[in-house]
Amino acid sequence: MSDTELAIALSTFGARAELLSAAEKNELDEQGYLALPNVLDDGELRSLVRRFDELVAEEGDKAGLEAHQEAGTARLADLVDKGPVFDLCWNNPRQLSAVAHVLGWRDFKVFSLNGRSALPGEGHQALHVDWRGAVVPGDYHISNSIWMLDDFTEANGATRVVPGSHRWGRVPAEAMPDPRATHPDQVLVLGQAGTVVIFNSHLWHGGTQNRTDQPRRALHSAYVRRDGPQQTVFRDYLRPTTYQRLSPAQRYLLAV
Numbered sequence: 521m522s523d524t525e526l527a528i529a530l531s532t533f534g535a536r537a538e539l540l541s542a543a544e545k546n547e548l549d550e551q552g553y554l555a556l557p558n559v560l561d562d563g564e565l566r567s568l569v570r571r572f573d574e575l576v577a578e579e580g581d582k583a584g585l586e587a588h589q590e591a592g593t594a595r596l597a598d599l600v601d602k603g604p605v606f607d608l609c610w611n612n613p614r615q616l617s618a619v620a621h622v623l624g625w626r627d628f629k630v631f632s633l634n635g636r637s638a639l640p641g642e643g644h645q646a647l648h649v650d651w652r653g654a655v656v657p658g659d660y661h662i663s664n665s666i667w668m669l670d671d672f673t674e675a676n677g678a679t680r681v682v683p684g685s686h687r688w689g690r691v692p693a694e695a696m697p698d699p700r701a702t703h704p705d706q707v708l709v710l711g712q713a714g715t716v717v718i719f720n721s722h723l724w725h726g727g728t729q730n731r732t733d734q735p736r737r738a739l740h741s742a743y744v745r746r747d748g749p750q751q752t753v754f755r756d757y758l759r760p761t762t763y764q765r766l767s768p769a770q771r772y773l774l775a776v
């Protein structure tokens with residue numbers, strides 16, 4: 521049965537409930553997000569940044585097209601196919617344990633593995649959730665993680681979140697007259713490059729304007745309950761060479 525297959529796959533990656541402390545689980549439950557600092561070391565960070573920049577240059581105006589393009593940003597998509605270096609960002613045991621916690625340890629799969637760089641002067645988004653509408657609190661379908669490839673600062677377009685909003689059973693597009701506006705309860709998620717922030721994707725969140733002259737780069741790895749749709753349907757996209765290099769557990773997570 522698939523829950524058992526997920527359990528086997530997750531244990532292959534070393535993910536298990538005990539990898540998170542009670543306080544960390546509580547933060548995910550109550551605030552809707554959890555920052556895990558220093559998950560990537562300097563060498564890993566350099567390799568990811570190098571590959572990120574190469575892809576942005578190589579793909580040019582087609583970058584991100586498989587999923588989504590956004591004015592004022594450089595976006596990348598289908599990164600599972602674009603280098604084993606990105607495995608670091610969808611196979612991490614603590615990340616997967618946190619995602620599993622958000623999704624109640626129900627069976628899940630990868631929704632997408634994308635990149636987003638907020639360009640200087642750009643990057644402000646409306647507050648949103650990554651799901652089609654509101655859900656009953658506790659019945660969560662999707663969880664995301666933001667891997668900081670640059671420090672997230674007050675100035676460079678750090679993600680804003682409204683703590684606890686995943687439990688409100690409402691989405692910004694319905695509840696706010698202008699979801700692009702500042703929310704009185706929003707906070708910026710700040711951290712050093714190498715941090716990953718796992719969040720419940722029903723949490724109200726969005727990018728902010730990058731007011732520096734340097735790009736603010738991040739990877740997003742998202743997971744959805746097994747019965748939900750994938751943004752990148754890996755069964756259709758996955759290159760044969762990628763399929764060959766993947767383990768059974770990785771294939772299971774991608775649903776290929």
Ligand SMILES: O=C(O)CCC(=O)C(=O)O
Binds near residue numbers: 645726
């Ligand atoms: O990169 C960020 O700061 C958040 C991006 C985001 O929420 C999105 O693109 O849906």
